[in-house]
Amino acid sequence: MTLKLDNITLTYPDGDHTLTALDHVDLNVERGEFAAVVGPSGSGKSSLLAVAGTLLRPQSGSVVLGGVDVTDLSDGQRTLVRANKIGFVFQGVNLLGALTATDQLLASVHLSGGRPRARRHDAIALLTSLGLGARLDRRPHQLSGGERQRVGIARALINDPDILLVDEPTSALDHERGTQIVDLLAELTHDRGVATVMVTHDVSQLDRVDTIHEMSDGSVMIPASLVPSGRM
Amino acid sequence: MPVHLGRGNGSLFNGTTQQHDAFPVLVNRSVDSSANRMILMTHQPVDVFLMVVIHDGHKAINHRFFNHKGVEMFVGLRDLWFARGRFALMTTVVALVALLVVMLSGLTAGLAADNVSAIEHLEATHIVFQDSGDGPSYDQSRLRTHDIEQWTQLPGVTAATPLGISRATMTAGDSSIPVVLFAAETGTFLAPSQLGTDGTVVIPSALADRHQLSTNDRLTISDSTFAVSIVPSGHSFSHSPVVWMDLHDWQQITGNDGSATVFALQADSGIDGQPIKGSVVKPLNDTFSAIGSFPAENGSLQMIRGFLLVISALVIGAFFTVWTIQRRHDVAVLKAMGASTRYLLADALGQALIVLTASALIGGITGFMIGELVSGSVPFVSDVATTVYPLLIMVAIGLLGAALAIRSITKVDPLTALGGSK
Numbered sequence: 001m002t003l004k005l006d007n008i009t010l011t012y013p014d015g016d017h018t019l020t021a022l023d024h025v026d027l028n029v030e031r032g033e034f035a036a037v038v039g040p041s042g043s044g045k046s047s048l049l050a051v052a053g054t055l056l057r058p059q060s061g062s063v064v065l066g067g068v069d070v071t072d073l074s075d076g077q078r079t080l081v082r083a084n085k086i087g088f089v090f091q092g093v094n095l096l097g098a099l100t101a102t103d104q105l106l107a108s109v110h111l112s113g114g115r116p117r118a119r120r121h122d123a124i125a126l127l128t129s130l131g132l133g134a135r136l137d138r139r140p141h142q143l144s145g146g147e148r149q150r151v152g153i154a155r156a157l158i159n160d161p162d163i164l165l166v167d168e169p170t171s172a173l174d175h176e177r178g179t180q181i182v183d184l185l186a187e188l189t190h191d192r193g194v195a196t197v198m199v200t201h202d203v204s205q206l207d208r209v210d211t212i213h214e215m216s217d218g219s220v221m222i223p224a225s226l227v228p229s230g231r232m
Numbered sequence: 233m234p235v236h237l238g239r240g241n242g243s244l245f246n247g248t249t250q251q252h253d254a255f256p257v258l259v260n261r262s263v264d265s266s267a268n269r270m271i272l273m274t275h276q277p278v279d280v281f282l283m284v285v286i287h288d289g290h291k292a293i294n295h296r297f298f299n300h301k302g303v304e305m306f307v308g309l310r311d312l313w314f315a316r317g318r319f320a321l322m323t324t325v326v327a328l329v330a331l332l333v334v335m336l337s338g339l340t341a342g343l344a345a346d347n348v349s350a351i352e353h354l355e356a357t358h359i360v361f362q363d364s365g366d367g368p369s370y371d372q373s374r375l376r377t378h379d380i381e382q383w384t385q386l387p388g389v390t391a392a393t394p395l396g397i398s399r400a401t402m403t404a405g406d407s408s409i410p411v412v413l414f415a416a417e418t419g420t421f422l423a424p425s426q427l428g429t430d431g432t433v434v435i436p437s438a439l440a441d442r443h444q445l446s447t448n449d450r451l452t453i454s455d456s457t458f459a460v461s462i463v464p465s466g467h468s469f470s471h472s473p474v475v476w477m478d479l480h481d482w483q484q485i486t487g488n489d490g491s492a493t494v495f496a497l498q499a500d501s502g503i504d505g506q507p508i509k510g511s512v513v514k515p516l517n518d519t520f521s522a523i524g525s526f527p528a529e530n531g532s533l534q535m536i537r538g539f540l541l542v543i544s545a546l547v548i549g550a551f552f553t554v555w556t557i558q559r560r561h562d563v564a565v566l567k568a569m570g571a572s573t574r575y576l577l578a579d580a581l582g583q584a585l586i587v588l589t590a591s592a593l594i595g596g597i598t599g600f601m602i603g604e605l606v607s608g609s610v611p612f613v614s615d616v617a618t619t620v621y622p623l624l625i626m627v628a629i630g631l632l633g634a635a636l637a638i639r640s641i642t643k644v645d646p647l648t649a650l651g652g653s654k
Contacts, residue, residue, distance in 0.1 A: 086570075108570075
């Protein structure tokens with residue numbers, strides 16, 4: 001199992017009360033599996049992504065990434081795990097304004113301890129394979145929304161992560177471009193053998209996913225009605 | 233803590249080709265048996281990655297990851313280039329501060345030299361003043377010359393001689409020249425070799441050139457006539473040129489019969505304070521403040537220079553405070569992507585170091601060149617102490633200001649990169 005969340009509970013202090021964001025949640029995603037987590041706002045989707053991405057430490061349960069239990073790693077170790085084993089595709093992309101498309105990927109290489117100069121050809125090849133060969137030296141403000149999203153995906157994949165965590169990738173795109181991005185994510189997930197978790201509220205973009213996990217009030221359930229036929 | 237090391241061939245201790253999902257190729261290993269620790273060094277596709285496994289002899293019980301990263305700034309340099317207009321403006325402002333620091337340092341040193349160089353270059357280690365109760369003063373001290381014997385016999389003193397100091401006006405032809413008279417007994421360790429008891433005064437060549445004086449020309453001081461002897465280099469005291477004369481001549485023209493201003497000693501460093509009643513002895517370099525104008529003048533200039541250094545730190549600090557606030561979201565994204573706080577702080581401090589170094593170079597070189605141009609007409613010193621050292625202090629203080637400004641990076645939560653748009 002490439003990503004295994006086991007019996008995760010996450011609570012936040014909320015005034016005099018405690019808010020339970022994740023309530024004994026289990027989630028298993030295999031290598032090459034494209035999993036979607038859907039649910040209304042406040043259902044715990046983002047919290048789930050944050051725990052899987054080692055950004056939040058759960059009160060109980062365990063998080064195993066690529067066979068390594070990361071639950072109790074120190075902050076420094078979790079940072080290294082994020083740099084080397086996890087790729088993030090953020091909502092609204094969140095590219096770095098000062099960097100060209102190529103440098104976005106090379107920054108990720110540098111953070112993982114790699115040498116950007118040695119990986120320049122890999123970055124260009126990856127961007128070109130995603131249809132961005134003519135946009136290599138463009139900065140975020142010179143790219144369209146779909147192009148920015150593809151650069152964000154390429155940035156998340158440049159270090160060959162075990163896990164790809166995708167946060168609302170279609171929220172800033174129209175339906176057609178959103179479909180293209182989800183198709184691209186599905187293709188890359190299967191071709192590269194990465195375990196992908198996509199958090200989305202857009203249930204119209206779930207045709208290409210392998211498994212769907214619906215969240216409600218901090219718990220995960222798998223509704224049969226939403227599971228794509230032939231994939232479960 | 234349970235640790236899974238993934239697929240492997242053989243155990244951790246006897247295998248040679250262990251594979252792990254995260255660490256594709258094992259290239260080296262070493263075992264520290266005393267600490268039950270095995271170090272596996274593996275190659276990521278392009279990078280060295282170090283994994284330390286704490287082992288209890290049977291199974292791994294803990295592990296740590298380290299990646300070996302160079303000090304290369306990647307994001308920081310590109311940020312700097314992208315916002316080059318803002319950084320250039322900041323560099324210009326700090327360069328102007330650096331220029332002021334260098335100019336003021338050169339002027340401070342120049343004025344100080346103009347004030348104290350005659351004292352600084354005395355062949356003495358200590359100066360004895362009359363103890364007036366108000367602290368040592370070259371203007372107010374008066375000592376009886378026959379008291380010199382007490383100092384000569386003091387343990388630790390190898391030589392002692394009286395020194396007379398007073399202001400005077402020297403008349404040469406139609407010129408009236410304000411000077412400071414330094415008077416020593418001819419042949420003592422203080423007196424210039426050209427000094428004689430035959431009514432000679434020793435003046436620096438710069439003063440002689442300015443007033444067209446030649447060797448053996450006659451000049452008048454307080455109605456007494458003296459022959460001119462010229463030395464190539466000269467010094468000044470309280471911003472006036474120093475003219476050397478014999479102590480007995482000085483006592484006659486100033487009416488200080490049997491007295492001098494101070495005693496100059498050659499002594500070991502142990503002598504200090506009031507070993508003889510009615511007088512106080514100070515190491516030579518501690519007597520500059522006994523020159524009337526020196527403390528106020530030097531103190532004011534040093535205070536201005538100190539303020540300039542603080543201003544440079546505040547300017548840099550303010551800039552990086554705003555810059556860090558503007559970058560908070562980028563910092564959150566970088567943290568979520570795996571940037572350590574240390575990496576981000578080093579990146580930001582690297583930017584500050586580049587700005588400060590460029591500013592120091594621009595301001596320092598410009599200040600040095602201006603100093604060279606004006607040094608003939610104003611008291612100005614251009615050397616390492618007035619250029620390199622103050623600029624190094626400015627860079628250090630500026631880095632401190634930047635460090636305080638960017639410390640908020642440590643508080644940026646990478647979670648803010650999730651769920652928001654830019």
